[in-house]
Amino acid sequence: MKKTIPGLLLLGVALSCTNKTNKMEPYKWPAATPPVAEIKPFIRTLHGDTVTDNYYWMIDYFKKGKDSTKVVDYLTAENKYLDTMMSGTKTLQENLFKELKGRIKEKDESVPVFKNGYYYYTRTEEGKQYSKYCRKKSTLEGKEEILLDMDEQAKGLPYYQASGFSISPDNKMMAFGVDKISRRQYVIHIKNLETGEIIKDAIPNTQGDPVWAADNKTIFYTSKNEVTLLSEKIKKHLLNSDAKQDATVYEEKDKSNYIGVGKSKSGKYIFIYSNATLSNEIKMLDANNPDQPFRSFQPRQKEMLYEVIPLDDKFLILTNWNAKNFRLMECPLDKTGRENWKEVIPHRKDVLLEEVDEFKTHVVITERKNGLTQLRVRALAGAEHNIAFEEPTYTAMVGSNPDYDSKTLRYIYTSLTTPSSTYDYNMDTKAKKLMKQQEVVGGYNKEDYVSERLYATAKDGTKVPISLVYKKDLKKDGKTPLLLYAYGSYGSSTDPAFNSSRLSLLDRGFVYAIAHIRGGQEMGRQWYEDGKLMKKMNTFTDFIDCGQYLIDQKFTGKEHLYAQGGSAGGLLMGAIINLAPDMWHGVIAQVPFVDVINTMLDESIPLTTNEFDEWGNPKQKAAYDYMKSYSPYENIEKKAYPNMLVTTGLHDSQVQYFEPAKWVAKLRATKTDKNILLLKTNMDFGHGGASGRFDYLKDIALNYSFLFALEGINK
Structure with missing residues (x-):
């Protein structure tokens, strides 16, 4: 906010x-009569x-x-x-x-993130309510492409929200969701980034979470029930086709589960997530074969939660199976059932294992001890260390790291007295660089x-x-x-x-x-x-x-x-x-x-x-x-x-x-x-x-x- x-x-x-010796006059509430409901x-x-x-x-x-x-x-x-x-x-x-x-810096720009040959960032202009989503090819000195001007799109609207920006693997198309009534029912639009045209495809009543397959023409997304707004189906859309004919690739039968779709950082896998409070199931698909059926990574079991983190040669699994505070497991790429899981980080009563972020040569583990977050960097070769934070109460979190091959971790640090600070951290040398700290104007x-x-x-x-x-x-x-x-x-x-x-x-x-x-x-x-x-x-x-x-x-x-x-x-x-x-x-x-x-x-x-x-x-x-x-x-x-x-x-x-x-x-x-x-x-x-x-x-x-x-x- x-x-x-x-x-x-x-x-x-x-x-x-603020000087308490100043005398303040109590506010005099008007003698108005409140409404009386029938x-x-x-x-x-x-x-x-x-x-x-x-x-x-x-x-x-x-x-x-x-x-x-x-x-x-x-x-x-x-x-x-x-x-x-x-x-x-x-x-x-x-x-x-x-x-x-x-206090807000009106003309501002986010720290760019690199993915698949481009630097992506958002920027805002003085006096404007929204932002522009932009990119530059190869270098930050390159020519700017404005992928979506949200100030322009929001003109005349009391509410406008764009989300789920998803770029096709060939960098030529962008899918994104738009909500114009603040009810989280997104219409997915697709823009041709070479011509600047938003093509005729419009996919209504979605979660606003488009995911591209590797063929640059297939999009998976979450479809919602129009009344209950429950995420009910995962559908598949082909470019330049009528959304009414989109095939359902998964339908959730358990109404206590939320579902969604996503893609691994490496780009190799597409995942369907079905999550309840106490149990979940993940289904997966090779992104190169979008017409194949999804298969279950591990069937859902009562009171067992798990997340999948794909590496080049194995899967890591973050799970609460026999581990209230979660533990980290691993399994082969071709044997994903629970009977094949082996422990990597054991359960600890005093440490909550919250998140694991993968890179080609490292994983970054977010843990919580004594109520405070810690970031642990582990080289896949074996050595590991924690990033040190010094304030008595603070927040540290992994930022946007879309580049799987990077050896630099982007993380965010803030506290009640420290403005939000974006750091780049070399996971090998432990050198960190402050990329940006929130400026408080004045x-x-x-x-x-x-x-x-x-x-x-x-x-x-x-x-x-x-x-x-x-x-x-x-x-x-x-x-x-x-x-x-x-x-x-x-x-x-x-x-x-x-x-x-x-x-x-x-x-x-x-x-x-x-x-x-x-x-x-x-x-x-x-x-x-x-x-x-x-x-x-x-x-x-x-x-x-x-x-x-x-x-x-x-x-x-x-x-x-x-x-x-x-x-x-x-x-x-x-x-x-x-x-x-x-x-x-x-x-x-x-x-x-x-x-x-x-x-x-x-x-x-x-x-x-x-x-x-x-x-x-x-x-x-x-x-x-x-x-x-x-x-x-x-x-x-x-x-x-x-x-x-x-x-x-x-x-x-x-x-x-x-x-x-x-x-x-x-x-x-x-x-x-x-x-x-x-x-x-x-x-x-x-x-x-x-x-x-x-x-x-x-x-x-x-x-x-x-x-x-x-x-x-x-x-």
């Missing part, structure tokens, strides 16, 4: 306002449990039901109410937007900020890591505003990274903290397993315990503690306000997954069946009872709740708009306090918000203005 002189001036003003009781009876849902009718825009217009009218009324309540912050929001935008001195890694003790004795960043002049007096963020689902680790927008919080006296709660994978695979299904409550209580720890350590107090999370992290926000409503002065819930049971019961809602292994299937009584114990919508009570800003998108494909809309309506009708409750629905966008590189900053400005209004910060 992401340089102008006005931005610099505003930043100077902001810095002048009540239309809907009865749900399951497992002998009867529940009345007064706002179920809000699903009708998604279902194209009779109340579709009423849904839009209600969301519009909530938007108008938010505009009224936040009207006094309009100038602040405008200034914040300029300030945030002012200047940035990391020495003005402090980052820490602390540990809170959860109620069951578990130590939960917290990463923090703040200005050096922090006084631990319990009066400092602090924003605590977390996600905590799907085994997705929230690693600490630099964000220039965050400076607008820190420079106004906020502490920013990340709670590395269970449900992520920061502390290993068990960390994830202890925060899902029938142990999901650990995610919520961990976050609360982290908040209490920060209060106990005088980083903040209840009158100044704020919480933020999005999507599954929005579920977290919904749970914590039910469990500990008096701990938070304000909460920002972005695209929150809060109506857990109703969504998981409706298999027509996108992604539902894919999620049973994460949340459970409420058609089973034990899962239903447990989910009902924490589902935010089900657990709203007549009590006081904190100030809240809730955001959603009308076209969201991941968490449908009606979940936060129903949640807010029920909170309004039930809560006993007079605290602020605002709902913002973006009528043009979906789950990820705006597509332009500046428009999303308006959402950040709104979020920050909400926090600042609650803190009495008006500049």
